Amino acid sequence: MQTIKEPVKNISLIWRHQTPEKTVYRPMKYLLKAQAEDGTLLYNVVTSEMILLDSNEAKVFESLPAMYSPEMDELIARHYVVKEDFEERKSVQQLRALLKKLNPSKRVTGFTILPTTECNARCYYCFESDYKRCTMTKEIVSDVVDYIAKVCKGEPVEISWFGGEPLVGKKIISQICEGLKQKGIAFKSSMVSNAYLFDENLIKTAKEEWALSNVQITLDGTEAVYNETKAYVNPKDNPYKRVLKNIDDLLNGGISVSIRLNVSNKNIDDLKILIDELAERFSGRRGLGVYSHAVYEDVGFDPLNYDDSARELVDEQTIAIDTKLREKGLLGSLAKMPYLRYMNCMADNDSCRIIYPDGIIGKCENRSSEDGIGDIYHDITNEKMDAWYKTANDIPDCYECCLYPYCMNLSFCPETGKCSRNKKEWKTNRYAGLMQRTYLKYKNNGSDVKEEDPTLAEECES
Numbered sequence: 410m411q412t413i414k415e416p417v418k419n420i421s422l423i424w425r426h427q428t429p430e431k432t433v434y435r436p437m438k439y440l441l442k443a444q445a446e447d448g449t450l451l452y453n454v455v456t457s458e459m460i461l462l463d464s465n466e467a468k469v470f471e472s473l474p475a476m477y478s479p480e481m482d483e484l485i486a487r488h489y490v491v492k493e494d495f496e497e498r499k500s501v502q503q504l505r506a507l508l509k510k511l512n513p514s515k516r517v518t519g520f521t522i523l524p525t526t527e528c529n530a531r532c533y534y535c536f537e538s539d540y541k542r543c544t545m546t547k548e549i550v551s552d553v554v555d556y557i558a559k560v561c562k563g564e565p566v567e568i569s570w571f572g573g574e575p576l577v578g579k580k581i582i583s584q585i586c587e588g589l590k591q592k593g594i595a596f597k598s599s600m601v602s603n604a605y606l607f608d609e610n611l612i613k614t615a616k617e618e619w620a621l622s623n624v625q626i627t628l629d630g631t632e633a634v635y636n637e638t639k640a641y642v643n644p645k646d647n648p649y650k651r652v653l654k655n656i657d658d659l660l661n662g663g664i665s666v667s668i669r670l671n672v673s674n675k676n677i678d679d680l681k682i683l684i685d686e687l688a689e690r691f692s693g694r695r696g697l698g699v700y701s702h703a704v705y706e707d708v709g710f711d712p713l714n715y716d717d718s719a720r721e722l723v724d725e726q727t728i729a730i731d732t733k734l735r736e737k738g739l740l741g742s743l744a745k746m747p748y749l750r751y752m753n754c755m756a757d758n759d760s761c762r763i764i765y766p767d768g769i770i771g772k773c774e775n776r777s778s779e780d781g782i783g784d785i786y787h788d789i790t791n792e793k794m795d796a797w798y799k800t801a802n803d804i805p806d807c808y809e810c811c812l813y814p815y816c817m818n819l820s821f822c823p824e825t826g827k828c829s830r831n832k833k834e835w836k837t838n839r840y841a842g843l844m845q846r847t848y849l850k851y852k853n854n855g856s857d858v859k860e861e862d863p864t865l866a867e868e869c870e871s
């Protein structure tokens with residue numbers, strides 16, 4: 410047995426080596442498996458360890474469940490193999506609670522800021538269509554800067570500009586950045602934008618003054634479909650052409666771009682044509698990643714109402730679109746293997762805050778300020794925060810899934826419960842590909858692959 414990737418120290422200290430007993434053993438549920446040239450790769454999603462089994466060791470593993478034999482010793486010690494009555498879900502929950510206690514957030518360093526909830530587009534699926542339209546006033550801008558300075562305690566901060574369309578509030582963004590600079594607070598930023606309002610000068614400002622490193626931009630289809638879906642208010646030119654040019658200019662300006670393809674039952678075929686167009690124009694461009702996302706149902710100006718078969722179709726097609734993106738070399742690569750998470754996203758991460766234009770503080774960018782948990786003058790003030798810590802306890806499919814340690818499934822998250830068998834298989838296949846690439850790296854380096862402890866990452870993810 411060879412160690413391809415060491416386990417996370419924290420976890421192996423708590424999940425100590427198991428001592429074998431004369432009883433029946435089975436594989437631990439939270440494992441990923443992949444075939445390599447020289448044997449079978451196993452990845453333990455709880456400990457983040459990866460090993461390579463030779464053909465004899467693989468035979469022992471494949472013969473499980475079986476009565477204990479000494480060939481199992483190493484697999485048992487490292488939690489690849491467990492006693493039949495082992496409760497891994499309970500064990501993962503205990504590990505999560507312990508890790509959270511051991512790593513308390515001491516400061517707030519991740520902010521999602523909405524300069525405005527106004528937008529220059531009118532997408533039919535916009536989940537903010539019923540939000541109160543509101544833009545940050547000059548007074549609130551200055552109070553936001555004071556609030557960030559108070560809670561970050563001198564640490565560098567990361568800001569995600571969100572809206573509405575954040576560029577409608579570009580002056581506010583500049584004012585907040587200027588305020589942070591004057592207070593000596595280091596920052597970098599990213600943005601979720603439709604990108605229509607960028608031009609060459611604004612891209613320069615974004616790079617130099619806003620320290621903007623990434624923009625997430627949604628495309629809904631080729632020219633006619635995109636323009637009809639976005640329904641920009643009084644556009645001066647062809648929005649589709651302009652946005653594609655802006656993607657080019659952002660990449661040329663050293664700002665990376667994540668293109669999100671919004672998939673619904675209205676645009677599936679058109680998205681496949683769009684992928685060909687994107688491949689022709691952007692293939693091989695540094696800093697570009699494309700991925701798909703099923704659009705929300707029951708929200709927006711013109712809500713989608715799917716029956717079961719329509720939902721299944723969108724689900725299948727989302728996977729087909731990701732497959733095509735991968736074939737064309739456009740799919741954003743998986744940065745790291747799944748690991749045991751004790752926080753899901755910005756919502757249950759104590760070091761992250763969302764700041765709405767009226768100074769209300771929230772936790773989830775897909776919820777309005779009505780679900781706020783406090784304000785910039787008092788920080789977190791109400792019991793709504795407790796709801797964000799709760800995980801959903803009614804998804805038995807997840808308990809048996811090998812990715813359970815990675816998926817927190819917050820009960821208040823609008824995405825919870827939307828996973829399907831197809832999606833799960835798609836995710837595990839992609840991870841199997843990453844295992845094979847990690848193994849090749851190991852073979853070329855001749856040593857185990859070292860990675861920063863992912864459970865220590867305090868950044869806000871969504």
Ligand code: SF4
Pocket residue numbers: 528529530531532534535536537572573574603
């Ligand atoms: S661009 Fe975004 S904020 Fe604007 S209407 Fe579309 S979904 Fe809503």
Ligand code: SF4
Pocket residue numbers: 806807808810811812813816818828829832833836
């Ligand atoms: S959400 Fe999907 S991938 Fe995650 S644990 Fe549940 S079934 Fe598995």
Ligand code: SF4
Pocket residue numbers: 753754755756772773774775819821822823824871
């Ligand atoms: S993952 Fe869910 S809870 Fe977290 S920010 Fe996204 S939508 Fe909100």
